[in-house]
Amino acid sequence: xxxxxxxxxxxxxxxxxQLELSLVEEPVPQxxxxxxxxxxxxxxxxxxxxxxxxxxADLAGLRQSGTARRPVVTATVPRAIVAALAARVNRxxxxxxxGAGEVIAAGSSDAxxxxxxxxxxxxxxxxxxxxxxxxxxxxxxxxxxxxPDQGASCFVNPMTVLGIVxxxxxxxxxxLVHTAAASNLGQMLNRVCIEDGLGLVNVVRSDDQxxxxxxxxxxxxxxxxxxxxxxxxxxxxxxxxxxxxxxxVGGGTLADRILAAMESVQxxxxxxxxxxxxxxxxxxxxxxxxxTSPTILRRNYGAAWSIGGWLLPQFxxxxxxxxxxxxQRRVMEGLLTTFASRYTKEIxxxxxxxxxxxxxYAQRATNGKVLINPGMDID
Amino acid sequence: xxxxxxxxxxxxxxxxxQLELSLVEEPVPQxxxxxxxxxxxxxxxxxxxxxxxxxxADLAGLRQSGTARRPVVTATVPRAIVAALAARVNRxxxxxxxGAGEVIAAGSSDAxxxxxxxxxxxxxxxxxxxxxxxxxxxxxxxxxxxxPDQGASCFVNPMTVLGIVxxxxxxxxxxLVHTAAASNLGQMLNRVCIEDGLGLVNVVRSDDQxxxxxxxxxxxxxxxxxxxxxxxxxxxxxxxxxxxxxxxVGGGTLADRILAAMESVQxxxxxxxxxxxxxxxxxxxxxxxxxTSPTILRRNYGAAWSIGGWLLPQFxxxxxxxxxxxxQRRVMEGLLTTFASRYTKEIxxxxxxxxxxxxxYAQRATNGKVLINPGMDID
Numbered sequence: 221x222x223x224x225x226x227x228x229x230x231x232x233x234x235x236x237x238q239l240e241l242s243l244v245e246e247p248v249p250q251x252x253x254x255x256x257x258x259x260x261x262x263x264x265x266x267x268x269x270x271x272x273x274x275x276x277a278d279l280a281g282l283r284q285s286g287t288a289r290r291p292v293v294t295a296t297v298p299r300a301i302v303a304a305l306a307a308r309v310n311r312x313x314x315x316x317x318x319g320a321g322e323v324i325a326a327g328s329s330d331a332x333x334x335x336x337x338x339x340x341x342x343x344x345x346x347x348x349x350x351x352x353x354x355x356x357x358x359x360x361x362x363x364x365x366x367x368p369d370q371g372a373s374c375f376v377n378p379m380t381v382l383g384i385v386x387x388x389x390x391x392x393x394x395x396l397v398h399t400a401a402a403s404n405l406g407q408m409l410n411r412v413c414i415e416d417g418l419g420l421v422n423v424v425r426s427d428d429q430x431x432x433x434x435x436x437x438x439x440x441x442x443x444x445x446x447x448x449x450x451x452x453x454x455x456x457x458x459x460x461x462x463x464x465x466x467x468x469v470g471g472g473t474l475a476d477r478i479l480a481a482m483e484s485v486q487x488x489x490x491x492x493x494x495x496x497x498x499x500x501x502x503x504x505x506x507x508x509x510x511x512t513s514p515t516i517l518r519r520n521y522g523a524a525w526s527i528g529g530w531l532l533p534q535f536x537x538x539x540x541x542x543x544x545x546x547x548q549r550r551v552m553e554g555l556l557t558t559f560a561s562r563y564t565k566e567i568x569x570x571x572x573x574x575x576x577x578x579x580x581y582a583q584r585a586t587n588g589k590v591l592i593n594p595g596m597d598i599d
Numbered sequence: 600x601x602x603x604x605x606x607x608x609x610x611x612x613x614x615x616x617q618l619e620l621s622l623v624e625e626p627v628p629q630x631x632x633x634x635x636x637x638x639x640x641x642x643x644x645x646x647x648x649x650x651x652x653x654x655x656a657d658l659a660g661l662r663q664s665g666t667a668r669r670p671v672v673t674a675t676v677p678r679a680i681v682a683a684l685a686a687r688v689n690r691x692x693x694x695x696x697x698g699a700g701e702v703i704a705a706g707s708s709d710a711x712x713x714x715x716x717x718x719x720x721x722x723x724x725x726x727x728x729x730x731x732x733x734x735x736x737x738x739x740x741x742x743x744x745x746x747p748d749q750g751a752s753c754f755v756n757p758m759t760v761l762g763i764v765x766x767x768x769x770x771x772x773x774x775l776v777h778t779a780a781a782s783n784l785g786q787m788l789n790r791v792c793i794e795d796g797l798g799l800v801n802v803v804r805s806d807d808q809x810x811x812x813x814x815x816x817x818x819x820x821x822x823x824x825x826x827x828x829x830x831x832x833x834x835x836x837x838x839x840x841x842x843x844x845x846x847x848v849g850g851g852t853l854a855d856r857i858l859a860a861m862e863s864v865q866x867x868x869x870x871x872x873x874x875x876x877x878x879x880x881x882x883x884x885x886x887x888x889x890x891t892s893p894t895i896l897r898r899n900y901g902a903a904w905s906i907g908g909w910l911l912p913q914f915x916x917x918x919x920x921x922x923x924x925x926x927q928r929r930v931m932e933g934l935l936t937t938f939a940s941r942y943t944k945e946i947x948x949x950x951x952x953x954x955x956x957x958x959x960y961a962q963r964a965t966n967g968k969v970l971i972n973p974g975m976d977i978d
Contacts, residue, residue: 272874304863304899307872470898484683493686495651496910506898515896519849519888519908520683526907527896531875534903 222325223248223259227569227597228349231273232312237302239277241293241573242286243597244312249353253327256335256356262372263319263347263592264561265572265581267468267508272315275308276301276512279582284575289597291573314346316592318375320368323359324351331356339368343375348569350594360548366555372591373561376532377405378551379544380507381412381559383535384466386543388418391503395419395460397453397478400468400510401441402429404561404589410438411558419460421453423474444474453481461485463500466530468508473516475504475527483521497522505530563589568596601636601704602627606948606976607728610652611691616681618656620672620952621665622976623691628732632706635714635735641751642698642726643940644951644960644969646847646887651694654687655680655891658961663954668976670952693725695971697754699747702738703730710735718747722754727948729973739927745934751970752940755911756784757930758923759886760791760938762914763845765922767797770882774798774839776832776857779847779889780820781808783940783968789817790937798839800832802853823853832860840864842879845909847887852895854883854906862900876901884909942968947975 230244251257277295286292302309320341326332339362344354362371388396398409401422413420414437422433422441430441440456442449456462463486465478479502486498502521507530517527536544551559571577572592581590609623630636656674665671681688699720705711718741723733741750767775777788780801792799793816801812801820809820819835821828835841842865844857858881865877881900886909896906915923930938950956951971960969 268874305872307866307869311872313872476893487686490686493684493690493692495647496908496912499913509898514855515894515898517894517896519885519894523908523910524913526905528905528907529875529898529902531902533875534878 223351226350227594228346228352229273229315229569229572230312231275231315233275233297233302233305233308233310235302235309237297237299239275239295239297241273243290243569243573248325248351251325251327251332251353253329254332254356255327255353256323256332256340256359257325257351257353258319258321258340258342258359259324260319260347260349260352260594261321261368262566263316263594264373264376264563265590265592266317266373266376267510268376269315269317270582272313272317274582275305279578282575282578286573289570291570293573293575293578314349316347316349317345318343318373319347319352319592320362320371320374321352322368327356329356335359335361338362339366339371341371341374348572348592348594350569350597360552362555363552369563369566369591370555370560374551374555374559377408377561378559379536379547380405380532381409382547382550383532383539384409384507385412385416385418386539386547387505387530387535388464390539391464393462393464393503395421395462397421397423397457397462397465397482399423399465399474399478400425400508401438402432403468405468407433407436408559410436415558419462421456421460421462423453423478450477450481453478454484457481458485458488463502465504467504467506469511470506470509471511471513471515473518474511475506475515476517479504479521479525479527480518483525494522497524499524501525503527507531561589563591566591566593566596568592569594570597602730605729606973607725607731608652608694608948608951609691610654610694612654612676612681612684612687612689614681614688616676616678618654618674618676620652622669622948622952627704627730630704630706630711630732632708633711633735634706634732635702635711635719635738636704636730636732637698637700637719637721637738638703639698639726639728639731639973640700640747641945642695642971642973643752643755643942644971645696645752645755646889647755648694648696649961650888651692651696653961654684658957661954661957665952668949670949672952672954672957693728695726695728696724697722697752698726698731698971699741699750699753701747706735708735714738714740717741718745718750720750720753727951727971727973729948729976739931742931748942748945748970749934749939753930753934753938756787756940757938758915758926759784759911760788761926761929762911762918763788763886764791764795764797765918765926766884766909766914767843769918770843772841772843772882774800774841776800776802776836776841776844776861778802778844778853778857779804779887780817781811782847784847786812786815787938789815794937798841800835800839800841802832802857829856829860832857833863836860837864837867842881844883846883846885848890849885849888850890850892850894852897853890854885854894855896858883858900858904858906859897862904873901876903878903880904882906886910940968942970945970945972945975947971948973949976
């Protein structure tokens with residue numbers, strides 16, 4: 221029987237900077253001809269979802285209200301950020317970039333009808349909901365052997381990993397540096413680079429993270445908290461000849477130190493001196509913001525360097541549908557192996573709005589990935 | 600009569616960090632088949648030449664020795680920089696990227712012989728010399744009506760200006776922001792943009808600089824020292840729709856503020872809110888280092904942005920010989936108008952190694968360009 225109403229998480233930024241997260245109950249929409257209604261059974265919390273949920277609110281100042289089954293969380297967003305986010309003020313927003321579940325209603329088109337009863341994954345956004353009406357074009361039917369838990373994270377991390385590898389090749393590099401390399405995404409990238417024989421320098425922040433990656437076959441792992449980080453990074457870059465880096469950290473001096481290490485390697489190879497450094501192009505793509513402080517660039521790596529933002533949807537648009545389809549096929553083939561995600565916890569929509577749960581999942585800790593199962597909110 | 604010996608400026612970095620600038624007297628080389636010997640009559644001091652001459656020595660600590668006709672200047676280069684410049688240590692270097700003068704000897708090839716007696720400009724480097732043997736391919740014969748003074752600066756600034764304009768178009772932008780915009784180069788860029796009908800936002804640091812550019816027809820001039828700089832910059836970027844900037848400053852927060860202003864303009868036009876900012880790409884090219892302090896990027900301009908080094912020779916290599924030839928023709932046609940340089944002073948090679956003269960020409964002041972005339976050193 222088709223349910224009439226369902227819960228979803230709503231994030232609302234008010235003009236005075238108050239941010240309110242709550243559960244709202246709404247009618248389940250009727251699908252249009254090319255749409256389906258998905259009963260969401262699994263939706264991961266990725267770092268990018270945290271930004272959508274909490275904007276840039278100080279999570280230490282969260283306040284809890286509401287009831288156990290209908291919790292409300294409020295926070296304060298700094299004024300400067302509210303001004304910059306004018307387009308978001310007073311516009312209630314959902315969250316949850318990706319997820320998976322069963323198609324319980326379908327529009328009239330053949331494509332929509334073909335999905336009825338199937339388990340699909342989707343990247344349509346606003347997946348922190350019991351029911352989500354999405355275009356057929358944004359659904360990927362999962363093989364019958366794949367559960368919603370196993371398919372829920374088949375977009376953001378796997379496609380980012382393959383996008384990183386594609387970008388490395390398209391730009392003509394033969395090896396890459398990756399920061400925050402022990403993350404769920406980093407471990408996946410390590411597996412893909414090993415499969416593809418692509419040189420990878422993993423930059424991590426602890427001995428535990430280094431051990432974890434080495435146990436998974438990583439050859440080059442550099443711990444940025446060690447005094448010997450710089451010479452070790454230079455040695456790893458020299459061994460791989462990495463000239464591109466993908467950086468999930470963003471802030472501080474890490475990006476700068478990576479570019480300087482690359483130039484150091486290239487200048488050792490160069491014959492003679494140039495005021496403007498070597499002519500080998502050194503590229504750094506920032507795709508995350510684990511450190512939201514400013515990026516500090518000392519610019520002591522010649523003139524042939526570039527640093528910029530990197531975003532999966534923008535990459536997919538540039539790469540074109542053939543490349544994207546090829547990437548998606550590879551993800552589906554490796555969903556239980558190369559592209560498998562591991563979760564530490566499965567929580568309900570209501571759980572996701574409890575301050576203690578937020579404190580845990582917002583840490584962005586290595587191996588701390590959380591899955592929301594809106595099926596747990598059924599009364 | 601062919602002179603036997605000539606003076607040139609030599610910059611020598613020693614392993615202990617001592618930098619020594621002196622005049623050396625050397626035999627005038629015999630030209631190879633495709634070479635000519637130029638009697639240098641004019642060679643400008645561009646900001647890029649200062650780096651080649653003084654590395655990163657602290658100019659406040661210069662020491663004078665030698666004689667009036669053979670002065671020697673010494674300085675200390677910080678240890679960290681010496682280590683980074685291993686390829687330069689103990690290698691005596693000339694300086695002076697460009698210059699002009701009469702061809703007084705030529706190799707056996709027809710192309711070389713054709714230049715005998717002509718006044719040529721060249722971008723061969725090491726032009727702070729009385730005589731310079733250069734390949735014919737690196738010479739441009741000047742029209743008979745052009746003096747060496749008028750032709751000496753026909754490469755670095757004019758080609759950089761045209762390279763900036765070409766880059767703007769190749770990357771698909773329709774207007775640009777330029778910093779340090781009242782410089783000799785900036786005034787030239789302003790003239791070219793007016794000729795080409797290309798939108799230009801000039802960023803300057805004083806009211807005098809603003810007046811100077813407005814008197815030359817500049818429509819958008821923003822003074823970064825004024826409290827109203829940010830809204831004025833946003834208004835100018837909105838009026839022009841500039842999405843690329845060429846930055847001669849490099850350090851500090853200026854690059855960041857320009858990118859933020861661009862994003863602010865684009866987000867006003869965008870419908871709806873995206874966590875990752877607008878999809879309009881915002882580009883900033885750093886082509887100078889008037890401020891050698893670190894570049895500070897707050898990264899509050901979404902994901903579609905990039906910042907990197909920009910260098911004329913690298914651009915010319917990418918653009919290819921046809922584009923470069925077209926640019927050079929345009930420079931020659933406008934040498935006394937659009938691409939004219941003005942100099943405040945003409946000095947000898949020996950003058951260029953006097954501490955008081957260095958203090959003046961190393962200021963990089965607007966309208967403070969100095970020309971070296973090695974003909975003045977003749978005993």
